Amino acid sequence: MNALRPIAIAAAVLLSALSSTGCASGTGTRADALERTLYDYSGAIRWNNFEAAYDAIDPKTRQTKPLSDFELERLKQVQVTSYTVVASLPTPDGGVAREVELRVVNRHTQAERVVRVRESWRYDEEAQKWWQIEGLPNFAQDR
Secondary structure (H helix, E strand, C coil): CHHHHHHHHHHHHHHHHHHHCCCCCCCCHHHHHHHHHHHHHHHHHHCCCHHHHHCCECHHHHHHCCCCHHHHHHHCCEEEEEEEEEEEEECCCCCEEEEEEEEEEECCCCCEEEEEEEEEEEEECCCCEEEECCCCCCCCCCC
C-alpha cells in the first residue's frame, strides 16, 4: 500500500492544479478522467501489463513508435518492481508532465536497476480522453 501513496499524492496535486487553472470542468470530468487514466496506466506498467499500458499511448505516437511483437517480447524480460512519481506538473498547454522512477529486474540475470522516464499527457477534447505522448518506457536506456 505504501507504493501507491506517492501516486495518490501526485494525483491530488495534479487535480488541485488543474482545478485552479480552469482545466477541470465544473463537474470535474476532465480531472476525474486524468486521475483514472494515471491510475490505470501506472498500474499497468507496475504489473507488467504493457499491452494495456499501450492503450493509453497517443494514437499519433503509436503511428511513429508502433509496438512490435519483438519489442513486446523484450518488455517481458523485465519485471517492474516499483513505480514512483518523482515530479508531476501541469504544462502550459493544459497537459501534464511527470517524471517517474521505475525499478526493474531483468528476469534472466535478476539484476535490479533504476530507470527514469518522462511521461507527457495531453487531453483530447474530441475523444474526451487523456493520452500519454512519449510512448512506453525504454528499459534499454543507461540511466
